[in-house]
Amino acid sequence: MSPQLTLQTPLQLPPAEIPTYLEQLWSNDEQGDKGANTFCLIVWQPAWIEQKLVKTGKISGPVVGSQRIDLIEAAREIILEGDLPNSTSPLDFRVQSSIQSEELIEDVEDLRGQYVDTSISNLQPRRLITIAPTIEKENNLETLVAAYCPLPEEGGGKTACGDVIVLRGNKTVINDGLKIVETLVPNELPSWLWWNGRIDEAPEFLDALALPNRRLIIDTALGEPIVCLNLLFQRIKSGQAVNDLNWLRLRSWRETLAMVFDPIHRRNALDNLEKIDIDIEGYQTVQGLLLAAWIADRLNWKLEDCIYTNKDQLKVSFLRPDKTLVEVGLTSLPIGKPSINPGQIVGLRLIAKNKKKNDICVILASESGECMRLEAGGMARMELIEQVVPIQKSSLENDVARLLSSSRGNTSPLLASAAPIAIEILDLVNQAN
């Protein structure tokens, strides 16, 4: 499935004229079509690394704002050339500052906002508003608008049309033009904000766009863990609907772990867990913390203590309902070729003590090498349950489309319960330090 472009070249209009233009656009429809009755999606789409790679000629243009293969490969090369740690994710902000070049290409085509992934266009959004900040220091605000009709892939089928609006320019000029966004959001439809960047990169823009009644899509893998978790926690606490792509990527781990304990004869082992080890790529700990918090919440454990034993290892202890201590370790591994998303879980080990029968050791890992690592230390003497958890291959856009289509927009109750525990762990760490 190839991403789709708008059918007509977007019209560049002064910001003030856009609402009138859109009104005319729909009122002139001969069939009385008022556009899709679906949702409005606002996208913060900085694509900093892509912009810089295209402008320095390291990859070819145009800038589209997707995680294309050539972009990821080029970013990995920058990590090697720039002497960044091997476990640096290709989307890490340090990659951007390591891209060195004498000259920048001037005229780079920028199709952000006009290049709509099929998984999203299939949902027939009524309005897509893309905020596309540029790396140039001096430029004017460009506002583009176009009608847009997703084409059915297999012919036939009626599609409902919508429109796309792009606000492009450097941060200063975008900030000036930001007030127009609210006038463009249809009141009668649910609106979403997809913050497709680091959570801590532009808090003033995030605050301005993520209004309390707007459904928020963020990725807590991008940004400082404490900032990401704080934002997640605060927004959930305020009653805002928050959807976290990092949490969504945990689904295969949560599903596989639940599957291990689905057979009734294993159910008792959940009451006897004494040790959990979670291995993650690099140092972005949010996903690992959310997994530990989810398990603790589901099994009704209470947080007891938390310390960093060294830079690479965080130890957390919980109290089970029967007052037995459970030790949870979060270990950062220096993976050579990490996944696109920082801090992904690569291994999970649970040990349940059983006085009457053999102890049980559950090992879930993203690859067999990690299985072997976790088996070490005599684990195979126990009743060993091992499974390789399939690596999530779905694209960022697919994940977002999944949220847009499958969520009623509210925060997952499981995430809402896990987030406070995860933030509590980091608070304890801070207190200990």
Added chain:
Amino acid sequence: MSMPVTNPLRIGLRQERVIPPQCLVIFGASGDLTHRKLLPALFELFKQRRLPSEFAVLGCARRQWTDEIFKEKMEEALSSQIEESPNEWEVFSQNLFYEPVDLQQPEHLLKLGERLEVIDKLRATHGHRTFYLSVSPKFYGSGCRALASAGLLKDPKRSRVVIEKPFGRDFNSAQSLNSLVQSCAQESQIFRIDHYLGKETVQNILVLRFANTIFEPIWNRNYISSVQITSSETVGVEDRAGYYESSGALRDMVQNHLTQMLALTAMEPPGHFDPEAIRNEKAKVLQAVKLANEEKPWECCVRGQYSKGGSDEDPLLGYRDEPGVNPNSTTETYVAMKLFIDNWRWQGVPFYVRTGKRLAKRLSEVVLTFREAPVHLFDAAGGCPTSNQLILRIQPNEGAEFSFEVKSPGSGMRSRPVNMEFSYDESFGEPSDEGYVRLLADAMLGDPTLFTRSDEVEAAWRLYTPLLEKIEDSPWELPVYQYESRTWGPTESDLLIGKDQLLWRRP
């Protein structure tokens, strides 16, 4: 420590689709189906947080109830569920409303329209309405017409109508009902419900076949020698004598539930998982099904009626002795038949279907028997090797089992059959939903995958109508054989399958 019922790590992991704001209008709200199935299913959906906050149920019936009386009646009917979740009921019951409606009175429909407008404003349901006709089948057509005349079905995107079984009594009546209903609403608005399709295990037939590569290559005449589809009940006619006398097992069970199971078992793979693609394939295979002997249907169909049985301590009445049943009734409570499917995949493979009341066990299953190995190399413990069988258990003990030959322990090379089992209860950490939970949610979501389309219904009636006509015109050709209550049906049924050197499975 006591064993938890549900896997705590499983809770909340299901990826459920979003039901849009909705007002569910139930006609026949004072009836049995509403309090036994529909309201419990809705309450379950509510407890699972699958209903939107903009939701309302409007009960409609001829009785002059008020909102309060309706709530009280439903509270009474759901008392055991409410006992477990009183707080949830408190919130859920605020969404229950009632309007006295006689579908034959146009002014009542106008009043209903006004009430719906009020509910739309009160509950922000945005005009999304699902009308559920849980009324006598004779009102299906006029009910749809009344809704259409009142303009309540005019928005095909926001209004739909759910129609219970039976959809017609034969091919002609089904065809007329289809054209009447289709004159009131678009086919995409019509949801003909068959609660069997709401069962996880029935849906699992699709997943088993089309999500695994090992089954599809052997799912054809080259490897499968016969298929048995059974749905048996231990109960008798109970308090449904009035309805049952005019329908019988063929109309009550075979034309809908068993035929749907057959369609899912025999259909070709759809190009993609899309409601129309699936229903196209089901309709195609149903159009290819025929009685094994259309000229002499008595050669391929056996009818039966339960007679008395049970023990001295617990005697069971025969069908003709049941209250409300004609003492000379010739209505069948059991039917077994042999069918063929005229297509490349299934040519020559007999499909045996049977259903009955007061049989030895309550169960529903599909059994695929594979061809014997071409050469018997080993002695079999039972004399000759048993054919491999794949058994899809629809209920109870939902799951599947596969029987195959293994070496019997010892110095010789004797084979014997063993079973490989999968059980839903043991494999999954949570119980399956009732069929109505799934189907009500799907109807409100506008997903017709598990509902029967007009051409499917007509194809099924076209298949059985000659048989029904024969039963009415010359009943002596298809007599009703008596069988003792709580046995596996009349001997003639065993002879039917015995002609092909086969046996009914006795699970």
